[in-house]
Amino acid sequence: MSQRPSILIQMTQLGLQYCHSMQTEQITTFRREVVDPNAATWERERRVPLEAIRAAAEIGLTGLQVPTEFGGQGLAYRDKLAMIDILSRTSMAFAFSLVNTHNVAVHIASAGTDDHRERFLPDLLAGKRLGSSALTEPGAGSDFASISTTATKVDGGWRLNGEKAWITNAAVSDVLICYAQTKPGSGGAGIASFLVDGTAAGFERSAPFDLYGGNAIGTGGFILNDYLASDEDLFAPAGEAFAYALGSINGARTYVAAMCCSMVRASLGLAVEYGAQRTTFGVPLLDHQGLAWSLASVANQLEAAQLLTDKAAELIDSGENKAAMLPAAHAKKFATEMAEPSISACIQAMGAEGLRDIHPLGRHLAAARIANYVDGSTEIQNERIARTLIQTYQAP
Ligand SMILES: Cc1cc2nc3c(=O)[nH]c(=O)nc-3n(C[C@H](O)[C@H](O)[C@H](O)COP(=O)(O)OP(=O)(O)OC[C@H]3O[C@@H](n4cnc5c(N)ncnc54)[C@H](O)[C@@H]3O)c2cc1C
CATH class of the missing domain: 2.40.110.10 (Butyryl-CoA Dehydrogenase, subunit A, domain 2)
Incomplete structure (x- = not known):
């Protein structure tokens, strides 16, 4: 009799980065059925796919971190990161729109009045209204x-x-x-x-x-x-709003870094798959050292970005938001700066094929540029890091 593999084994098979308790398979299936076939069309039609947001809401994705007493799933930050990781493999834009509505739902659940929760939460959780x-x-x-x-x-x-x-x-x-x-x-x-x-x-x-x-x-x-x-x-x-906005930015910077890692991982996966099959001069592309080394560099950058992202995520997840400020800045700066050249290298490795919009690489490249601005630009991350240089690195 065949046994269901443990969630950890399933996650490894799916190539997921974040250890979490939720139904990652369900989100992956959702992505394959709803996001993968439509993401290019949404871009061409220049629209927010309301029907897809609603479908995501039906499996609880607009309320992952909303407490269960208010109709959400009461899950942790790492679960949100897992969702973002899965969805950004195909469409960072969709993941970004969805997570922003999700965040408004969480904010209303935690800071709103009973009247706000009654008026707005059901529609946000159902994906009928966006935030x-x-x-x-x-x-x-x-x-x-x-x-x-x-x-x-x-x-x-x-x-x-x-x-x-x-x-x-x-x-x-x-x-x-x-x-x-x-x-x-x-x-x-x-x-x-x-x-x-x-x-x-x-x-x-x-x-x-x-x-x-x-x-x-x-x-x-x-x-x-x-x-x-x-x-x-x-x-x-x-007196409170400014502090709240600055406090919530660490989580946002870290998930933008995770989006970049996810897009690069997806791009690298495609480039490697293509490079193993396509032959030139009698051997697979990956057997050409010049090409394989370029993808090795992408993998190297990705592993470093992922570690920085994981470090910030762990602090946020364990409630150490203040301690996450600098790690989140490092993660966002490094991940956004590595994403564009890395995705570009993956496109290059696929030859002209990499340019076709049947693949998500061109979309990822454009989204990686966008990631340089959202939730604090790269220069603002530099500012954050620079302000702590003496405190962090001054020789004893
Ligand atoms: C797709 C997308 C979605 C967004 N979503 C939201 C959202 O939901 N809510 C929201 O409020 N905002 C949102 N933003 C806005 C985003 O937060 C801003 O773009 C960002 O804060 C930068 O502001 P700016 O574009 O006005 O650039 P500016 O502040 O005008 O800066 C221009 C340039 O100067 C650099 N710069 C600025 N100050 C310094 C400095 N002190 N030292 C060195 N360089 C500096 C910047 O890094 C940038 O390169 C979104 C932006 C995009 C592109």
Whole structure:
């Protein structure tokens, strides 16, 4: 009688990086059936695949870390990372859109009122509404403390005015956690966050940006024109919101690093498979040392990026978020910087075949470029690392 292999053996067979308890097979099947055949079309059609987000929600992927009492799966950060790893093999854009809605659901579950949870969580968990976290503005990206969207106290709530840009899912989302300045001139200290309903008066959606390799992210913006947020919609008051945003960034940087590792692993897998079969000058491509060494370098870079990512992930998973700040910056910087040249080398190793969009490599290459900006640019990771140089490396 044949026995089911243990989850660990299954994971090894699937080539998965993160040790976790959830049904990785189910997510892999979902990817093979829903994402693999459609990812290129979503990019060509320049759209967020709402039907695929809903299908992901049906197997619980919008609520992995949402506590079970609120309808989620109550799983850990490493489970989210496993999901991201699996989905990014084919489409980082889809994984990025999905995880942003997931994060809003987690945020509402942990910081929202009962009314917020009743109003928004069921639809987010069902994938019927998408979520966004809106910090960036046309005039403020890296320098988050300089945002100019204002929140002015009025009777019974707050009037929000301003414009947001480059917001994941904003092309279609209508449950948005929006950051605004309550005391102009006070920088991060005056920033608060509000739950904004994209179907309410005063919310005006802008046209989404077309981004090759990132159209399924649905990046766009919106204008708040005297939008009235009730007192209950104040999510994190001035003094707390900025710290919350900075606190959650370590997890985001680490999963962006994991996305890069996943795309490079998928690209390398394809290049190796191709190189073992295709012959030139009477031998398989991989028997040409010049080519095999180029892929060996990709593997070498990937292993290093994966270790940095795992190190940051373990700290986050064990609740040591503060200690994860520097490892997350290292992981994101290294993984994003290695992804583009590595994917390029894989395309090169496949000859012209590597350029065809029946393979995900071109999409991965474009998405790897995008990874250099999201959740803090490469230069901002440099800044983070540079600020700790003396403390970390000064000779005793
Ligand atoms: C696909 C996509 C999805 C996104 N999703 C979201 C989202 O959901 N929510 C959200 O709020 N934002 C989102 N963003 C915005 C993202 O966070 C910003 O792009 C990022 O913070 C950089 O800001 P910027 O593009 O305005 O660049 P800028 O801040 O204008 O910087 C321009 C260049 O200067 C460099 N630079 C800036 N300051 C320094 C410095 N001190 N030292 C050295 N170099 C510096 C930057 O690294 C960059 O190369 C998204 C962006 C993209 C591309």
